[in-house]
Amino acid sequence: MDFLTILQILDSTVRLATPLLLACLAGLYSERAGVFDIGLEGKMLAAAFFSAAVAFTSGSVWVGLLAGIAASMVLAALHGVASITFRGNQLISGVAINFLAAGLTVVIAQTWFNQGGRTPSLSGAARFQEITLPGAEALSSMPVIGPIYSELISGHSILVYVALLIVPLTWWILFQTRFGLRLRAVGENPAAVDTAGVSVVAMRYAAVLICGLLCGLAGAYLATGLAAGFVKDMSAGRGFIALAALIFAKWRPWYALMACLLFGFLDAAGSRFQNIETSSTLILILLIAAAAALIWTARKSKLDLAILGGLAAILLVVAALVMVGIGMGGIVIIPVQFMQALPYILTVIILAGFVGKAIPPRAGGEPYVKER
Amino acid sequence: MERMPKWADVVLVPLVSVLLALIVSGLVVLYIGENPLEAMAVMVRGAVGSSYGWGYTLFYATNFIFTGLAVAVAFHARLFNIGGEGQAALGGLGVAVVCLSVPWPHWSIALLAATLGAAVFGAAWAAVPAWLQAKRGSHIVITTIMFNFIASALLVYLLVNVFRVPGSMAPETARFAETMHLPNASQFAGFLGFRPSTPLNVSFFLALLACLSVWLLIWRTRLGYEIRAYGHSETAAVYAGINPVKIVMVTMLISGALSGLMATNAVMGEAERLVIDNVQGAGFVGIAVALMGRSHPVGVILAALLFGALYQGGAELEFEMPAISREMIVVIQALVILFTGALDAMVRMPMEKIFQSLRLRREAHTRVAGE
Numbered sequence: 001m002d003f004l005t006i007l008q009i010l011d012s013t014v015r016l017a018t019p020l021l022l023a024c025l026a027g028l029y030s031e032r033a034g035v036f037d038i039g040l041e042g043k044m045l046a047a048a049f050f051s052a053a054v055a056f057t058s059g060s061v062w063v064g065l066l067a068g069i070a071a072s073m074v075l076a077a078l079h080g081v082a083s084i085t086f087r088g089n090q091l092i093s094g095v096a097i098n099f100l101a102a103g104l105t106v107v108i109a110q111t112w113f114n115q116g117g118r119t120p121s122l123s124g125a126a127r128f129q130e131i132t133l134p135g136a137e138a139l140s141s142m143p144v145i146g147p148i149y150s151e152l153i154s155g156h157s158i159l160v161y162v163a164l165l166i167v168p169l170t171w172w173i174l175f176q177t178r179f180g181l182r183l184r185a186v187g188e189n190p191a192a193v194d195t196a197g198v199s200v201v202a203m204r205y206a207a208v209l210i211c212g213l214l215c216g217l218a219g220a221y222l223a224t225g226l227a228a229g230f231v232k233d234m235s236a237g238r239g240f241i242a243l244a245a246l247i248f249a250k251w252r253p254w255y256a257l258m259a260c261l262l263f264g265f266l267d268a269a270g271s272r273f274q275n276i277e278t279s280s281t282l283i284l285i286l287l288i289a290a291a292a293a294l295i296w297t298a299r300k301s302k303l304d305l306a307i308l309g310g311l312a313a314i315l316l317v318v319a320a321l322v323m324v325g326i327g328m329g330g331i332v333i334i335p336v337q338f339m340q341a342l343p344y345i346l347t348v349i350i351l352a353g354f355v356g357k358a359i360p361p362r363a364g365g366e367p368y369v370k371e372r
Numbered sequence: 373m374e375r376m377p378k379w380a381d382v383v384l385v386p387l388v389s390v391l392l393a394l395i396v397s398g399l400v401v402l403y404i405g406e407n408p409l410e411a412m413a414v415m416v417r418g419a420v421g422s423s424y425g426w427g428y429t430l431f432y433a434t435n436f437i438f439t440g441l442a443v444a445v446a447f448h449a450r451l452f453n454i455g456g457e458g459q460a461a462l463g464g465l466g467v468a469v470v471c472l473s474v475p476w477p478h479w480s481i482a483l484l485a486a487t488l489g490a491a492v493f494g495a496a497w498a499a500v501p502a503w504l505q506a507k508r509g510s511h512i513v514i515t516t517i518m519f520n521f522i523a524s525a526l527l528v529y530l531l532v533n534v535f536r537v538p539g540s541m542a543p544e545t546a547r548f549a550e551t552m553h554l555p556n557a558s559q560f561a562g563f564l565g566f567r568p569s570t571p572l573n574v575s576f577f578l579a580l581l582a583c584l585s586v587w588l589l590i591w592r593t594r595l596g597y598e599i600r601a602y603g604h605s606e607t608a609a610v611y612a613g614i615n616p617v618k619i620v621m622v623t624m625l626i627s628g629a630l631s632g633l634m635a636t637n638a639v640m641g642e643a644e645r646l647v648i649d650n651v652q653g654a655g656f657v658g659i660a661v662a663l664m665g666r667s668h669p670v671g672v673i674l675a676a677l678l679f680g681a682l683y684q685g686g687a688e689l690e691f692e693m694p695a696i697s698r699e700m701i702v703v704i705q706a707l708v709i710l711f712t713g714a715l716d717a718m719v720r721m722p723m724e725k726i727f728q729s730l731r732l733r734r735e736a737h738t739r740v741a742g743e
Contacts, residue, residue: 036513038513038517078710081715082710082714082715082718083714086714086715086716086717086718086721087717088713088714088715088716088717088718089452089713089714090714091452091454091513092452092659092663092709092713092714093710093713093714093715095454095656095659095709095713096706096707096709096710096713096714097706097710098706099656099702099703099705099706099709100703100706100707100710102699102702102706103699103700103701103702103703103704103705103706104400104699104703106697106699106702107400107404107696107697107699107700107703110695110696110697110699111403111404111405111695117697117699232699237521240517240518240521243514243517244514244518247514301507303503303506303507303617303621304503304507307499307500307503308503310496310499311500335529335533337525337526337528337529337532338525338529340521340525341521341522341525341526344518344519344521344522345518345522347514347518348500348504348510348515348518348519348522351504351508351510351511351514351515351518352504352508352510353508353510360511
């Protein structure tokens with residue numbers, strides 16, 4: 001693999017990580033304030049459609065962006081009404097929002113454009129163009145640093161840089177401002193915040209609306225930056241990967257950046273190399289080591305042994321198949337489906353708490369009932 | 373003191389919620405520029421106006437009964453199993469493995485074996501999230517979502533690389549042998565006018581049997597009592613000597629098995645082979661069905677019928693009014709989940725007020741009459 005290929009993969013890593021990062025930070029605000037949000041996917045999708053549709057009709061991507069944000073914030077407000085005002089189940093509300101977006105975007109797209117649930121392709125000013133940072137041309141001839149600057153750092157759309165800037169901004173808001181302190185407190189112990197005379201309801205609405213804003217950016221980037229128009233279900237599970245990244249990051253902004261870059265990298269590598277080849281010896285060692293670790297962890301309880309032992313048995317069967325089919329020292333092709341599933345598998349492993357336990361905000365998912 | 377009579381709680385609140393969902397859906401149809409009442413008429417006629425329509429409506433309803441029961445059982449233990457999609461997909465894998473590996477001599481034996489295969493595979497797919505919830509405290513909603521995605525990747529891999537018929541491009545298994553084809557409605561209820569092509573098959577009765585079993589389990593057994601006790605209050609249940617790890621595990625395994633059973637209808641009964649995306653969102657419809665059916669088997673049957681009719685009617689609607697795309701069903705489904713699930717309090721609170729003021733007035737009335 002040469003330097004340029006690596007650079008290209010990293011470049012698409014940044015592109016693919018951006019919507020994840022924006023959605024992940026969106027979820028961060030909401031969940032830190034104690035409102036679970038599995039509706040990130042739906043909000044992204046709604047924003048993707050409305051930004052593309054309005055960008056197409058108005059010819060301006062900025063007007064489209066505003067429309068996307070507005071759509072996402074309407075859904076966020078709906079989530080707020082259901083889960084804060086009416087104290088409904090936040091998870092069910094999220095599920096409803098996902099379906100609402102999945103259905104409405106296609107129904108309205110069909111009515112507006114009559115192209116089978118998609119928007120016409122965007123071009124020119126209706127899309128976010130790539131920005132060439134100052135000096136990129138001049139530096140590009142320099143060895144190593146030149147290509148890194150001109151290929152990797154320069155040449156993304158503005159939303160990529162915005163997303164990257166929101167990371168320190170979020171850190172600053174959450175951990176350095178009074179608003180952030182209150183927001184985190186509302187997610188941990190709302191009663192205490194209430195006692196201090198701060199409105200829990202207002203704080204949670206603020207968090208949910210910020211979540212809507214950021215999901216709007218994420219969706220708009222999908223349809224007007226990454227792609228050139230809206231197609232049905234174009235968020236393709238990214239909202240859930242962002243949720244996974246949020247857990248992976250243990251609800252922290254800088255970790256969120258790392259997690260999203262990792263998942264973006266998996267995505268980029270998976271689509272660049274359809275089939276990744278590895279030595280079968282390495283795979284065999286990994287499989288057997290993982291099986292052994294699982295059984296070792298499970299040795300103390302029968303239930304653990306049944307579940308983890310079952311998983312270990314599956315790994316060993318796969319190892320046996322590799323051994324019989326290819327043998328030591330051969331070449332194994334890692335299926336592309338495995339690469340696609342990897343973010344989810346990693347999240348489950350993190351959730352299992354074998355590698356650093358992810359503890360959610362304590363009051364997450366519970367509606368706050370003021371004492372009388 | 374009950375705030376509302378029981379009938380209002382069980383019947384009126386869900387009905388009002390569904391009515392609200394339909395009204396909002398009607399507004400969407402109106403916005404598209406079609407007449408909502410006309411659209412409604414097309415859907416009703418398409419769903420229940422002919423034996424052809426009934427065949428599809430009941431076929432979809434069979435799927436939704438299984439996935440609805442799965443979500444409902446988990447709800448009783450206050451667990452939100454949103455992994456029905458993945459568990460049903462794995463159930464399909466179970467059915468395919470059973471039907472392709474053994475040349476069963478008769479469909480009835482094959483159905484028994486396939487039922488077992490579907491249940492075991494579905495339960496196995498729920499086992500890891502269940503264990504993570506029970507022993508590690510990881511949120512079941514997140515883990516079951518992750519397992520849905522893992523299931524779909526796994527199934528694509530297996531269908532493309534392992535089960536695909538040599539020489540065929542289509543990522544699907546071989547057709548199950550002729551002897552295993554389940555009798556469809558034209559064979560056991562041909563007198564009702566079902567044609568041989570109808571997808572409705574004997575697993576409809578399996579679904580009804582599952583409803584009865586779930587009712588017996590939840591309200592007539594010790595385990596069901598423990599599940600409900602755990603769902604009402606975990607601390608009280610633990611205090612009463614109920615093992616929370618056991619309840620979470622067992623409930624989720626039952627839930628996963630019920631989701632998996634859907635495959636006896638969709639994979640064995642209709643497709644007669646395993647195809648990619650054999651579940652087609654039925655796992656998610658189960659959430660709406662369980663919410664609307666108040667997690668009671670009878671409610672689940674009624675809600676599943678409604679959604680079956682919606683799915684079949686929606687297909688007809690797309691045919692007759694091309695301006696309304698098929699995704700309109702997804703919108704209605706979302707609104708039902710929203711109103712019956714998340715906005716339950718919005719519907720309930722004003723109704724409680726009405727009933728309370730009615731009662732107060734009645735009491736005042738009797739007091740006056742007494743004096």
